[in-house]
Amino acid sequence: xxELTQPPSVSxxxxxxxxxxxxxxxxxxxxxxxxxxKPGQSPVLVxxxxxxxxxxxxxxxSGSKSGNTATLTISGTQAMDEADYYCQAWDGKVFxxxxxxxxx
Amino acid sequence: xxQLVESGGDLVQPGGSLRLSCAASGFTFSTYWMTxxxxxxxxxxxxxxxxxxxxxxxxxxxxxKGRFTISRDNAKNSLYxxxxxxxxxxxxxxxxxxxxGDYETFEYWGQGNLVTVSS
Numbered sequence: 001x002x003e004l005t006q007p008p009s010v011s012x013x014x015x016x017x018x019x020x021x022x023x024x025x026x027x028x029x030x031x032x033x034x035x036x037x038k039p040g041q042s043p044v045l046v047x048x049x050x051x052x053x054x055x056x057x058x059x060x061x062s063g064s065k066s067g068n069t070a071t072l073t074i075s076g077t078q079a080m081d082e083a084d085y086y087c088q089a090w091d092g093k094v095f096x097x098x099x100x101x102x103x104x
Numbered sequence: 105x106x107q108l109v110e111s112g113g114d115l116v117q118p119g120g121s122l123r124l125s126c127a128a129s130g131f132t133f134s135t136y137w138m139t140x141x142x143x144x145x146x147x148x149x150x151x152x153x154x155x156x157x158x159x160x161x162x163x164x165x166x167x168x169k170g171r172f173t174i175s176r177d178n179a180k181n182s183l184y185x186x187x188x189x190x191x192x193x194x195x196x197x198x199x200x201x202x203x204x205g206d207y208e209t210f211e212y213w214g215q216g217n218l219v220t221v222s223s
Contacts, residue, residue, distance in 0.1 A: 030208075031207075031208040031209075033207075033208070033209040033210070035149070035210075037149075042199055042213040042214060042215050042216050043141075043149065043199070043210075043213050044213070045209060045210065045211055045212075045213075048204070048207045048208070048209035048211075049207055049208065049209070052207070054211070086148065086149050088149075088209070088210070090208035090209070092151075093139070093151035093154070093165075094151070095148055095149040095150065095151065096148070097148050098148045098149070
């Protein structure tokens with residue numbers, strides 16, 4: 001098992017690009033998923049296998065991985081995207097600590 | 105439409121027991137691994153336990169081993185989490201979720217059910 005490290009908070013202006021990182025000591029070939037959780041709601045899968053989007057998730061959500069860091073990118077961020085975002089690796093079913101995205 | 109509806113959450117004293125249920129619909133329940141994830145108040149997500157399609161494989165996070173058991177009834181499309189010897193640190197919203205092992209992800213989530221352990 002290992003730890004996934006996320007920044008506690010990220011701020012972005014409406015219409016701009018938000019990037020949330022998720023780093024691990026040895027990410028290797030492990031797939032990363034990303035979940036969005038709005039206050040009082042359950043998590044929603046927005047990205048799996050680094051960069052695949054489930055049906056119904058807007059195209060502005062994308063994912064990538066480079067070395068030991070996975071990144072969730074939200075292009076043209078909207079007010080409705082304000083939420084907590086969690087990365088997750090399958091090995092050990094580990095979640096990152098979460099990042100609060102604020103759209104100012 | 106996939107639906108996962110948890111129930112059974114309550115206020116319980118330390119050392120007590122509780123059984124959570126998760127009723128599934130909208131998909132072929134018996135073909136999916138199922139999992140429980142919890143979230144303490146104001147905290148992040150923590151995987152708790154999972155179970156394979158026929159219930160022959162079960163895994164737990166270290167902090168609940170020996171206290172929690174997971175089971176399923178495919179005839180009733182239901183998942184269960186039996187929680188014994190509850191501690192204050194078990195206080196959380198408990199979510200059931202479907203696993204997609206081929207995608208290495210938790211695909212669908214229930215609405216969550218609050219368990220409060222307090223005297």
